[in-house]
């Protein structure tokens with residue numbers, strides 16, 4: 325044991341160097357390549373944010389214009405992909421489809437597997453540009469509708485809403501959807517990003533790395549908390565029920581979804597912005613039920629935790645499901661949309677991993693038996 329450092333789940337272990345994202349858990353700050361998330365959410369589109377993540381610098385006006393054209397012209401799905409989506413079992417979760425479609429896509433694009441930092445994923449941008457089209461097409465097939473072609477006059481977020489619902493969102497809804505994607509684009513060495521880097525470290529393709537990351541995000545400990553927040557809101561039903569509901573939940577030692585974070589020990593800066601989005605949409609649609617319940621949950625829960633000397637704050641998932649709900653997005657698409665946003669962060673990490681690659685190969689702390697005597701088959705019980 326003496327020379328072995330072990331932390332279950334690699335908690336607190338530094339597993340690599342990265343310049344992409346800093347999460348300052350104490351101050352509640354998040355940076356992409358040095359820019360505060362607050363500034364990005366205020367000023368940048370998802371396309372501009374993606375450029376920053378893939379190139380490490382903000383684009384000039386010309387670079388952004390070119391990049392926008394490149395990303396928008398990569399949105400359309402080809403017939404074989406559409407057939408695959410149509411034939412995929414309708415009862416499957418869209419995350420299962422997303423994981424499969426990424427590798428299927430790999431067979432149909434001229435991506436020239438370059439096991440090098442210059443792999444041309446930054447040029448094709450398929451894994452980022454096509455995920456919204458895939459999610460929207462699957463959703464429409466499931467509901468007996470034909471997929472809609474992408475619109476290149478709309479932002480990444482607004483076009484997604486259009487392809488999903490067939491209604492062109494107004495500026496505010498389109499903008500909030502796009503900023504939602506900005507807020508979720510990157511978050512350092514979380515489980516799915518680490519998965520992407522591990523696969524990339526074997527010099528596998530970007531497609532395989534991203535498909536593995538999608539599998540990792542699918543798990544309920546990673547991508548699914550905002551769905552559970554909405555289930556909680558449905559259970560609570562109204563503001564008057566919040567206090568008794570929380571008393572009961574805490575007595576049963578239940579975790580309150582959307583509250584608390586491994587890294588943030590202050591308010592998650594993304595939840596502050598998400599709350600503002602929810603306020604704007606609640607007012608616009610004249611429906612503030614979810615907002616009121618959530619604010620009361622936050623207030624009462626924080627009061628109770630502070631009494632115990634454990635200040636716990638909302639994380640990004642706390643208000644985000646309610647934002648979706650007002651945008652008309654069904655619950656089973658929450659995690660797939662997270663993947664749509666995070667694809668740009670994953671690709672940034674894959675490219676960074678390749679620039680200074682070393683194969684990930686940790687050791688296990690062996691706790692089994694050795695040198696067991698061989699039993700004859702008749703003597704085994």
Ligand SMILES: CC(C)(COP(=O)(O)OP(=O)(O)OC[C@H]1O[C@@H](n2cnc3c(N)ncnc32)[C@H](O)[C@@H]1OP(=O)(O)O)[C@@H](O)C(=O)NCCC(=O)NCCS
Pocket residue numbers: 549578579580581582583584585586634636639640641
């Ligand atoms: C994310 C999470 C796993 C972090 O847990 P953690 O690392 O134990 O967090 P902390 O060390 O700050 O917890 C301090 C204490 O508060 C409790 N706590 C933290 N979050 C809590 C929550 N949401 N509900 C109830 N109690 C909570 C912890 O159990 C711990 O109690 P203890 O001292 O009696 O063991 C936890 O907050 C959680 O399960 N949150 C809900 C799920 C969620 O929203 N996930 C999305 C994360 S982005």
